[in-house]
Amino acid sequence: MVNAIAGGKNAAEAEWIESYVIPKFVEAQKAKGVEVDVKFEPQGVDDEDYKTKIALDLSSKKGADVLGIDGIWTGEFAQAGYIKPLNQVAKDADSWDGWEQMTDAVQQALSFDGERYGVPQGSDGRVIYYNKTLFEKAGLPTDWQPTSWDEILEAGRALKKVDGVTPIQLNAGTAMGEATSMQGYLPMLMGTNQKLWADGKWYGDTQGMRDVLGLYKTIYIDEGLGDPILQQEASGRDTSFAEFAAGKIGILFEGDYFWRSVINPAEGVGTAPMADRDTVVGYAKIPAMKPGSGINGQDFVSMSGGTGRVLNPNSKNPDLAWELLAFMNSPEAFEARAAGTLSISPRKDVNDKLLASDKMLTFVNTEVLPITAYRPGLAEYPEVSAKLQQATLDVVSGTSPEDAAKSFADALPSIVGGEDNIAQG
Amino acid sequence: MSTSTAPASGTRRSRRRAEDVAGLGTKRALVFVTPALLVIALFLLFPALWTIYLGMTNFRLTGLAAANTEFVGLDNYAQALGDKSFWNSLWLTVIFVGFSGVLGQTLLGFTLAWSTRRIVGWARTLLESVVLAAWVIPGSVHAFLWIALLDRRGGTLNALLGTDGKAWLIEHPMTIIVIFNIWVGTAFSMQLFSSALSAVPPSQMESARMAGASGWEQLRDVVLPNIRGHVLTNTLMITLWTFNTFTPYLLTAGGPNGKTEILSVYIYKTAIPGGQLGFGAALSMIMLLINLGIALLYMRIGRSKK
Numbered sequence: 001m002v003n004a005i006a007g008g009k010n011a012a013e014a015e016w017i018e019s020y021v022i023p024k025f026v027e028a029q030k031a032k033g034v035e036v037d038v039k040f041e042p043q044g045v046d047d048e049d050y051k052t053k054i055a056l057d058l059s060s061k062k063g064a065d066v067l068g069i070d071g072i073w074t075g076e077f078a079q080a081g082y083i084k085p086l087n088q089v090a091k092d093a094d095s096w097d098g099w100e101q102m103t104d105a106v107q108q109a110l111s112f113d114g115e116r117y118g119v120p121q122g123s124d125g126r127v128i129y130y131n132k133t134l135f136e137k138a139g140l141p142t143d144w145q146p147t148s149w150d151e152i153l154e155a156g157r158a159l160k161k162v163d164g165v166t167p168i169q170l171n172a173g174t175a176m177g178e179a180t181s182m183q184g185y186l187p188m189l190m191g192t193n194q195k196l197w198a199d200g201k202w203y204g205d206t207q208g209m210r211d212v213l214g215l216y217k218t219i220y221i222d223e224g225l226g227d228p229i230l231q232q233e234a235s236g237r238d239t240s241f242a243e244f245a246a247g248k249i250g251i252l253f254e255g256d257y258f259w260r261s262v263i264n265p266a267e268g269v270g271t272a273p274m275a276d277r278d279t280v281v282g283y284a285k286i287p288a289m290k291p292g293s294g295i296n297g298q299d300f301v302s303m304s305g306g307t308g309r310v311l312n313p314n315s316k317n318p319d320l321a322w323e324l325l326a327f328m329n330s331p332e333a334f335e336a337r338a339a340g341t342l343s344i345s346p347r348k349d350v351n352d353k354l355l356a357s358d359k360m361l362t363f364v365n366t367e368v369l370p371i372t373a374y375r376p377g378l379a380e381y382p383e384v385s386a387k388l389q390q391a392t393l394d395v396v397s398g399t400s401p402e403d404a405a406k407s408f409a410d411a412l413p414s415i416v417g418g419e420d421n422i423a424q425g
Numbered sequence: 426m427s428t429s430t431a432p433a434s435g436t437r438r439s440r441r442r443a444e445d446v447a448g449l450g451t452k453r454a455l456v457f458v459t460p461a462l463l464v465i466a467l468f469l470l471f472p473a474l475w476t477i478y479l480g481m482t483n484f485r486l487t488g489l490a491a492a493n494t495e496f497v498g499l500d501n502y503a504q505a506l507g508d509k510s511f512w513n514s515l516w517l518t519v520i521f522v523g524f525s526g527v528l529g530q531t532l533l534g535f536t537l538a539w540s541t542r543r544i545v546g547w548a549r550t551l552l553e554s555v556v557l558a559a560w561v562i563p564g565s566v567h568a569f570l571w572i573a574l575l576d577r578r579g580g581t582l583n584a585l586l587g588t589d590g591k592a593w594l595i596e597h598p599m600t601i602i603v604i605f606n607i608w609v610g611t612a613f614s615m616q617l618f619s620s621a622l623s624a625v626p627p628s629q630m631e632s633a634r635m636a637g638a639s640g641w642e643q644l645r646d647v648v649l650p651n652i653r654g655h656v657l658t659n660t661l662m663i664t665l666w667t668f669n670t671f672t673p674y675l676l677t678a679g680g681p682n683g684k685t686e687i688l689s690v691y692i693y694k695t696a697i698p699g700g701q702l703g704f705g706a707a708l709s710m711i712m713l714l715i716n717l718g719i720a721l722l723y724m725r726i727g728r729s730k731k
Contacts, residue, residue, distance in 0.1 A: 048698050055486045055700075073487070080491030175680055229577070229592045232681035379488035382700070393682055 001054065002068030002309070005044030010261060012269045012341040014042050020336045025327050029320075036320065039064075048177055058082035061314045065321035066328070069118065071109035071306040076379040078112040084313040085115035090322030098329050101347040109306030109346075112377065118310035119329045120346040125302045125368035126187050128152070128284045129244070129252045129259070135282070137162045138250070145284045147291050147299065149191070149215055152251065156225040159250035166227045168219050169240050169252045173231040173393035178382075180389040181375075182303055183253045188212040190301035190373050191288035197376040201423035202384065202416045204409030211289060213391060213401035220396045228396045238271070245272035253286065255305075256364045260341045269341050283360060285367060295373055304372040306346070344369075383415045473713075480707035486700035494703070501707030510683065511708070514691035518668060521603060521687050526667030529607035531660055534614020539644070542622050553616070560612035568675030571605055594677055598685045602673040610666065614659055621655035622648065654727070661723040665716060688712055 004010035006018065022038045029036045041064050043050055051073060057063030059082060069077065077083045086093035093116070099107070102120065110118035132142040138158040146152045152168070159167035171184035189196060194208020203209075219226045230236050230243075241262050243249045252258070263277050264270040274281065286301055288294030294301045309328065315321045327333060334350040337343075342358045344365050345351055355362050375381055387408050394404035413419050449457065480501055484494045505511045541552055562570075574581045577592040593601055625648055633643045649656070671689045679686040679694055686694070692712065696705025 052486065052697050052700075055491075059486070059491065076487035079489045080485075080487045082487070082491070174682070175678065229595050232595050233577070233592070234594075234676075234678040234680060386699075397682055 001041040001043060001057075001064035001066075003043045003045065003047065003050040004068070005042040006268075008044035009271070010044075012261065012264075012266075013337070014040075015268070016337045021324075021328055021333065024333075024336075025324055028327065029323075034320075038324065046177065055080075055082065058312065058314070063312050063314070065312050065315040065317065066309055066325050067312055068121070068307060068309050069110075071120065071308055072375055072377060072381065074110055074117050074308075074310075075112045075377045076382070077310075078115075078117055079379050082313075083117050083310045085117055086119075086311060086322070087116070089311045089313050089315070089318045091319065092326075093322055096326055098326065098347065101331075101349050103348070106306070106346045109374075110308040110310070118308040119325055120306050120308040121329075122343050122345050123304055123306045123369060124255045124257060124344065125304050125364040125372050126183055126253060126255050126286060127302070127364065127368060128286055129254055130155075130282045130284065131244070131247055131250055132280050132282050133247060134159060134162055134165055134250045142282060144282060146287050148287050149188075149289050151287065153218060153223070153225065155251060156219065157223070160223075160225060162250075165248060165250055166230070166243065167225045167250045169230075169244065169249045170216070170219055170226060171231070171237070171240075171253065172216055172220065172226075172228075172389075172396045173236070174386065174389045175232055175234055175236050176389070177237075178385060178389075179237050180392055181385045182305065183255060185212060185388050185392055186303045186373075186375070187253065187286050187301055188215060188289075190295045190303065191286065191293065193288075193293055193295050193297070195295070196384070197378070197381075198423075200421065202412060202421055203423050204412045205405040209391075209405045209408065210401050213395045213404050216392055216395045217401055221398065231393070231396050241272040245274050247280075256344070256361060259283070259360050260343050260358075264341055266341065283363065285371075294371075298371050300371055302368045302372040304369065304374055380416050384412070387411050387415065476706045476709055476713075479703055480710045482703040482706075484703035484706075486697075486702055488700075490703075497703070501704045502711070504704065505708055505711060510686075510691065513683065514686045514688050517599070517684075517686060518688040520599065521606070521673075521685075522664055522667045525603040525606035526610070526663045527660060529603065530610040530614045530663050530667075531656075533607060533611045534659070535618045537611065537615040538618035538622055542619065556612040556615055558612075559608055560610070564609075564672040565675060567605070567609060568672060571601075571676055575601065595681050598677050598681060602676060602685050605673065605676060606667060606670065609672065610663060614663065617655060617659050618652070621652040625651045657723060657727045661720065664719055664723075668716065668719065669712075 002010070002013060002017070004013040004017070006014045008014075017040050022040060025038060026036055043053065045053075047070065051070070054063060054067055054069065055077070058067075058077070059080070074083070098119070106120050106123060107116060109120045109123065110116065128146070130144060135142050135144060135155075138155075138161060140155055140158050144155070146155065156167035159165055170188075171180040173180055176184075186196065189208055189212050192208035192211045194206050194211075195203055197203065220228045220231070230240060233239060240249065240252065241258070244252045245263055254262075259277075259281070262270050262272050263274040263281065265273045265275045265277050288299055288301055291299045309325055311318060311321050311325060329347070331347060331350050331353075334345045334347060335354065338345075338350075338354050342354060342361055344355065344361055351365060355365055375385075391404040391408045394407065395401055399407075412422055416422065445454075447454070481496060481498055482494045483490050483497050483500075485491050537556070541549075544552060559567075572594075575593040577583070577590060577595075580593075582593065583589050583591055629647050629651070630643065633647045638646065669689055671693065673685055673687060674690045674693065677685040679690040688708075689712070692705055692708045695701050695708060699705075
């Protein structure tokens with residue numbers, strides 16, 4: 001089961017599973033004299049709902065044999081005992097030749113406490129998308145790479161003069177869910193060289209947090225460069241996609257998923273396809289607050305996550321399930337998958353061969369992934385993230401950044417297990 | 426219900442016979458009711474007990490607390506009662522139930538029933554069909570219709586009022602879900618009151634009219650005393666339904682910023698997306714107790730009026 005469905009969310013993946021993975025796997029098994037019957041359970045729901053669904057499946061010892069998950073869930077699922085290290089579920093997992101193609105950093109995405117729990121499916125990075133047509137109208141360069149937050153705001157001010165355009169879409173609020181943290185708050189925080197978590201400690205009310213919340217205030221409250229109502233609508237994220245595709249949003253912060261899936265013009269792939277994507281949509285690295293002010297002294301920053309697939313420990317045929325999982329991660333399978341939509345695969349051999357055909361993904365692979373950052377893979381992260389989303393919502397609906405940061409800091413101890421786990425100062 | 430006077434020993438035998446109307450005897454009667462009792466135990470009693478138990482643990486959807494669930498006694502209840510957002514959602518629920526259920530549905534339902542009481546024949550059938558349509562359509566369809574009506578971009582209401590770009594669900598979330606719920610539930614009150622009104626003895630109405638009572642006086646002195654029981658039943662059912670309804674979630678998802686996070690939505694958000702299943706179970710128990718309280722209150726009012 002994966003969160004993908006034909007004609008809907010992640011349609012290309014659903015299509016690949018139905019028309020490549022299942023028939024080819026059945027065929028390959030038949031050649032070995034094994035009759036298998038593979039069923040695909042498509043889902044097309046919000047990521048949070050999908051997570052609840054598989055957590056409930058796993059807690060009641062049910063569910064599909066192979067499950068697609070977000071890498072950030074690995075820790076909490078492992079701690080709950082819902083998933084087990086791969087080599088405990090399937091005896092051949094450690095000897096798989098595919099591991100040699102994946103760097104340790106990539107494997108980390110689906111690992112917890114030094115054990116592999118699943119096979120990474122790929123990585124991604126956050127960038128700035130902008131609409132070149134609107135940039136032209138606003139008298140801005142169509143070959144744009146801002147080097148500070150101020151330059152983003154300047155572009156926003158120029159775009160504001162174009163009729164019917166929302167200049168900047170930086171995710172905020174709880175309705176956007178984790179998209180607020182990944183595409184909004186956290187990349188900005190990385191640009192202030194402030195950590196969210198390090199060496200066993202969480203960070204509460206910091207200067208970096210106040211700077212980021214101040215940026216939200218500038219965009220949504222002080223200068224009206226963003227649409228604060230959109231941030232609170234129940235389906236705001238999908239609406240923001242549609243608005244960008246319709247040429248009504250100038251600057252949008254998103255992951256490469258937006259490029260390869262949402263606005264992908266290939267038939268039946270994107271939910272908001274843009275036929276002129278390749279000529280109209282520009283992309284740039286996210287700048288730090290000021291040059292050199294980012295994490296590790298960087299000029300540019302990003303956030304990455306990774307998805308992957310795990311085996312259900314309750315599977316009746318764990319070894320067969322592993323064969324299916326390994327098959328799904330074979331170079332041939334990745335190549336077939338790329339025929340629908342290309343994405344950054346976890347395999348070096350596949351990336352070397354395929355990525356050259358897509359400039360955007362090459363850009364992410366070579367320019368963004370080397371400077372990216374990851375979320376702390378801890379069970380308390382989702383709750384901390386929810387409070388970060390609330391802090392941005394507070395600011396967007398009128399609270400001062402100082403008060404919003406203070407509320408966050410006040411809520412933190414009860415989530416992360418007391419003041420001892422919070423960095424002072 | 427216990428009877429108010431204890432039976433004298435001499436009457437006990439005849440009483441017993443009177444209770445055993447079917448003449449089955451205890452054993453055979455037990456055989457008959459056992460399947461029903463099993464069903465009740467399995468589907469009502471067990472889940473209730475399980476909820477009570479869960480509510481006393483720190484059970485979570487994922488993470489360490491999912492694997493090693495600990496018994497925490499009444500901690501969840503203490504946490505809920507000390508939690509601002511719990512009281513906030515309870516307050517929102519009171520507003521929601523008060524305006525949409527008790528006031529809106531009852532008053533509008535009665536007004537509709539009263540003002541259309543003389544309509545008969547095909548016109549009556551048509552009226553009832555229209556009103557009932559709102560009641561029989563599934564909640565998810567309601568929500569879809571209302572979202573289309575209220576949508577910020579190209580919604581029907583904005584097109585009608587010329588208020589393009591007005592985000593009704595964001596700007597007036599509580600008002601919207603109150604109106605929404607009145608629309609959904611008024612049909613029930615109207616039907617119930619219609620049948621109640623038809624049961625008011627025509628002779629009494631006739632006498633009142635002959636005595637020169639105004640419409641309001643007829644209503645106050647003849648109709649209301651006759652349908653008091655119906656009013657009470659209607660209010661009780663509507664209060665409980667509105668208290669427990671989850672449909673507003675489909676419109677606003679509890680937002681914006683928790684402004685429509687009524688108790689049922691708050692519990693859902695805590696337990697399912699929030700993953701705090703133990704805490705959510707405790708909240709459900711609190712909700713159940715409030716339900717019981719409401720029912721007892723109405724029953725007491727009903728008895729005292731008799």
